[in-house]
Amino acid sequence: EVQLVESGGGLVQPGGSLRLSCSASGFTFSSYAMHWVRQAPGKGLEYVSAISSNGGSTYYADSVKGRFTISRDNSKNTLYLQMSSLRAEDTAVYYCVKAAYFQHWGQGTLVTVSS
Amino acid sequence: EIVMTQSPATLSVSPGERATLSCRASQSVSSNLAWYQQKPGQAPRLLIYGASTRATGIPARFSGSGSGTEFTLTISSLQSEDFAVYYCQQYNNWPFDFGPGTKVDIK
Numbered sequence: 581e582v583q584l585v586e587s588g589g590g591l592v593q594p595g596g597s598l599r600l601s602c603s604a605s606g607f608t609f610s611s612y613a614m615h616w617v618r619q620a621p622g623k624g625l626e627y628v629s630a631i632s633s634n635g636g637s638t639y640y641a642d643s644v645k646g647r648f649t650i651s652r653d654n655s656k657n658t659l660y661l662q663m664s665s666l667r668a669e670d671t672a673v674y675y676c677v678k679a680a681y682f683q684h685w686g687q688g689t690l691v692t693v694s695s
Numbered sequence: 696e697i698v699m700t701q702s703p704a705t706l707s708v709s710p711g712e713r714a715t716l717s718c719r720a721s722q723s724v725s726s727n728l729a730w731y732q733q734k735p736g737q738a739p740r741l742l743i744y745g746a747s748t749r750a751t752g753i754p755a756r757f758s759g760s761g762s763g764t765e766f767t768l769t770i771s772s773l774q775s776e777d778f779a780v781y782y783c784q785q786y787n788n789w790p791f792d793f794g795p796g797t798k799v800d801i802k
Contacts, residue, residue: 627790627792639790680786681729681741682729682739683751685740
């Protein structure tokens with residue numbers, strides 16, 4: 581059974597940093613591209629970042645470019661999102677998802693940026 | 696980047712009626728189009744992938760059609776549990792952007 585478990589969210593002040601983690605199981609992690617999707621309170625789904633299966637290619641939405649860094653450790657079956665210079669508009673539930681169409685979703689991790 | 700649009704923004708339907716939701720891509724995504732359903736407080740649930748293939752466990756009242764730039768999600772007879780927000784998503788090219796969503800509510 582595919583499982584994606586996000587962690588690392590919390591309350592952070594504007595300008596602060598957080599590192600999100602996503603622990604994956606139930607599939608061959610190293611074979612799949614992985615993605616981060618977020619959803620601000622009461623808003624739609626926003627595609628944030630992606631990383632290829634070997635980590636060689638990455639993508640960032642303009643809204644996070646230069647502030648967020650996606651990475652992965654295939655030996656630990658874990659995906660990361662390092663977030664810095666956080667803004668109030670980064671407040672959202674962050675989900676990690678795999679592959680192309682997103683059949684499996686975790687519970688997400690809530691990031692709240694507020695003073 | 697491919698821009699996804701959805702219409703209408705809100706669709707008011709009576710239980711038992713048919714609902715037709717539209718999704719448009721700014722350029723061709725072939726059949727690499729998925730539909731998701733999301734209820735308040737829950738993660739999205741995959742309904743359709745490949746534009747027309749139902750995901751595991753999805754009832755037959757949900758159907759998808761289209762290719763290229765124009766897509767449709769049809770719910771043949773709305774049940775109470777179908778009132779939710781529906782998103783389309785292209786996965787032909789990074790970024791795998793979502794449409795803004797269609798809220799289906801009770802008429």
